[in-house]
Amino acid sequence: MMTRWMMLAGVALVMSGGALAQTAPKPAKRPFQVTSPNGARADDYYWLRDDTRKNPDMLAYLKAENDYADAQLKALKPLQDKLYEETVAHIKQDDSSVPYQKNGYWYGTRFETGADYSIIERRKGSRDAPAETMFDQPAMAKDKAFFAIGDWAVSPDNRLVAWAEDIVGRRQYVLKVKDLTTGKVFADTVDNIEPNVVWSGDGKSVLYVAKDATTLRGYQVKAHALGTAVASDRLIYEEKDDTFSMGIGRTADDRFVCIISQSTVSDEQRCAPTAAPTSFTVLAPRAREFRYSADHLGNRWIIRTNRDAKNYKLVTLADADAANGVAAWRDLTPASDKVFIENFEPFEGFIAIDEREGGNRKVRLLGDDGKSTAVTADEPAYRMMLDVNEEPATPWVRYTYASLVTPTTTYEVNAKTGERRVLKVAPVPGYDPANYVTERVWATARDGVKVPVSVVYRKGTKLDGTAPLFQYAYGSYGYSTDPAVDAGRIGLLDRGVVYAIAHIRGGQEMGRGWYDDGHLLKKKNSFTDFIDVTRHLVATRYAAKDRVAAMGGSAGGLLMGAVANMAPEDYKLIVAQVPFVDVVTTMLDASIPLTTFEYDEWGNPAQKAYYDYMLSYSPYDNVAAKPYPALYVGTGLWDSQVQYYEPAKWVARLREMKTDSNPLLFRVNMEAGHGGKSGRFERYRQNAEWQAFMLSQLGVEK
Template identity: 70%
Template structure:
């Protein structure tokens, strides 16, 4: 195959290749640029020129085009396997699927897909599912002709007549809020740009509260009130957050009596609420304080708080309306703290509390009745996850929750908290899948410092633990985000080919409580990398996988994990998949104009401070590339990514190409019409993932067919 792309100026070129030679990768120009820290430290970043915030620079775009062309050439032989993986995945998706309807304010709401459709229809029926359907949003019609389309949220007015929704047609999570009359279908001229999803109606059915984003940093900065029929320029400022380390959201309490503005950083939170009937004065529930986190809901004449106040794993507390809610001495325990149980969420009902909590590495659901009786929802599997489902009506004894595992497709149940009766509302339909043919397992792997790391495993029944199998290991380990085991229509294709899938619950997540998170971020971030590597080595030593047949995968902050292990333990992995990877830690965290930077000083550290800078420099993937052999690498990004900017992986790939000593393939796929989550649409994302997975399977020597 012969490639010749003249890309101009200082852009990369794909060098000519003879028929006998493999395609040659792009070579990015080097332009010395010094990145300075406030205290004087300086680093040379020869690929800084690849950053263009306008995304219009011809040289930069030419380089990305060269990378995509090279990826096309390298991945061409994998096309049949890619097509097979995509076909298998799609065959496990019910084409005309629909969600479980839920009741709110007299209507049953749901979404449904028509056969072959990438986007859902949002609809409702009045009083019963036998009533005529009202289409709220015809997303396939709205998405027609657009390279990217996503609906972030929908909200119906209290009188059930108006619909507000948020849509993104770029992929940068800068939503546009729109409003329509449900009965007539007429879209109102009220259009609000640069907003977060999640608009909230006041009880007057004409005032919409929304969160406005900063156009540069994309941080949620202001809450405004828009009155239908008035210009957006006249919208009233309700609240502005001055501290860029805080994120902001808005919502209603369970009883619908209050509209609340919540702000939260890694280490602090504050919530202010106003009566929905007259939302003019928002008052603070509890003032912010460092290392004090809380979120609150209201029902039954009391405020209920989930808080870490003297409770690292959180506790539930309450205060009656008659008492001063900001006075914490008036708060009383509903669920006291336990050292081995982490309370993740709660939902109040008239007769009980529903609680999501973590114990033993699993997430479970329990109920606490008003009379003090506590009940757990049981599971028979060693590794699983339960979550509270949509529960919009508090005056019911029925609790909806979901259950899933690596072998069990997501199942929605409702349980009567009075009688114990349980009903199955929906099992995720997976055509052709037989859960009895697969086995899930939980193992505890000793890390190098003696801490035991939980790992969820799945493989096909009949698997022989003889050290010959290929394995895909996934990890994340940041922000306290727990990676719960759940069924995947894609993973089944790997298991059917004899592979093992391992989900490593490494430190930096919150699977084992707040301490698990604290032990894997800031000045202890190295534990995340150590845990992942030690899990790999233990699984190989215990013959779950063959040495030389291990693939690793992670995205976003999990992409940082991939970059770290590529530098620190390249011989342990045959291939690494890094999607939208956060790999240029120091440069990004030194630049407050980059989206999310200021809000994450308490996650990674502030490199303006020497101690934090020096520690981050020890693991930042871009800064630790050395002249050594690296595994085969597949790197993916989206040009419009608002979370991890495209130029981070672009620079990382360029420096890797110029430095690494091996001849293993390194491909960089850039989606020019997508952001952090990849392509939009139900099926399109599976095409992207099939490409990466086909690359990995080829490197692992896994058969093309099951």
């Protein structure tokens, strides 16, 4: 074939013999000014934003990046395939979940060998009864580039099921309803909803949260009566404050339907009887820095709140006193500086509490008599959390336990007798926990704060300062990263890689104060914590200084971008997945999904103090003419959480500015959103690509 020259969007591509030449794309620069109340900034790559995702110049650039990544990674394909095969070998392909009981049925999921998606089924009256397929997801996903069921709910009479389905990956779900007795799917569909559906008590209507078409913010709760036109759906509640998002749910006893309006620093919950979800009563009016969530069982409300308790406490409110509001709240647990209450579930006679202490997640049982019993663990770093408990009229509490060594194990414990029994140990073929070691390390940050780190490595790995290190963190929104065995990580450990989770500020591993010290005008603590953890692990000889890889995604991708600018010399490679890297521009634009109700996470750049602070760390704005480590950047064209053009612009500017010759690869998934392609095996295929690249950069090629 003759060589031909193509010029698209200012991107130079050389096609030769059907293979792309290994020349990095260089997108055109088109002058543009991003204006704001606090000044203007030049953004020569702003043109890469196209909300329709149809601009041929933009699409040509993304294709060029994919072609370039293909060419650069071609030699690593055997290693990539090997990593994928090893991962799949650690997965029990025909696995099934532990069934749970609700309203006379046992519900569960099962995978068939080779299937990317599970079959969701139920059995009437007994675990041994014949299985009734509710969702044959492998069949539903056939010939679809993306498929996900975000939520489903069975009607009170067990006859119908409503679900939220996404076949694009942009989290704009479609409401559907099916008759489980006949298999007939109703003609009723509602587009652009949150993955959240609830039945009315009479089973004739489905409540859902409608999204704004532009911002994708859930802002209206509506009721759809089966067999009627969507245009006639009844509006139940509209959230006017665009800094709030919404959800709906039922209480533990199914007596109430509740609408939850939620921002970073404020909650408001309004509930109505399930039998007639029309007139909703607010449990406590919203106020800044006041958060709560309520559940109901018997004749009382149980409420998790930060009122006079930074790390949250539980309070109760009798039905008879509900009209008196917070004045009638009575403490069930004391406020604590050390114990952070994450979640709770009410049972008849006791409450199961999901809490954090010392960086670990634990379970505690609190009896109505005030006696408290902690569920114990034997490892230094672990995750224990409440599992599915749909029937409150039982003494048995189901929970899961996991660590970086111990596969996820489902237990149930009897709150009356203390008896504990194993329901299931997640099968991990070819894996022996005895071959691995997990540790809890405490790294001292530059301001003296002790940062917890969960570490795992294979026995025999030399901790003499020569091992490669793979360090991960998230550190935003108060989201905590808990340890668990990952089939896709075993191959890395077996090759001598030390894996570490840095529980940096911005999460809530150490309580609400841990989050407060890692957001808004203290966000840089997240970045410096991560860097200081790396330096501690190198100084204590867990790893070689020149063999460190870092990874983060979404807001953790922001972390990666900031770290790349602040301490590029500390990392051999950085993997940034769907990274939030254009902080200032995005937070200035209220039309972009998530922007408005994230002002309390990042700040509102319309205010100068926040504008200046964001600008000082925004990865895109701080790319400089200096050496950077090798970089692997991933995104999805249909991402609704972090728009594809953020990493696209960042990569373009890095290509323009960086002075090193280290590889920079940009993988764009053209058929997926924030979480990548759907399907359990597809995820591991995608992971194997960056893992192979990482190992090659760390000098581990086998």
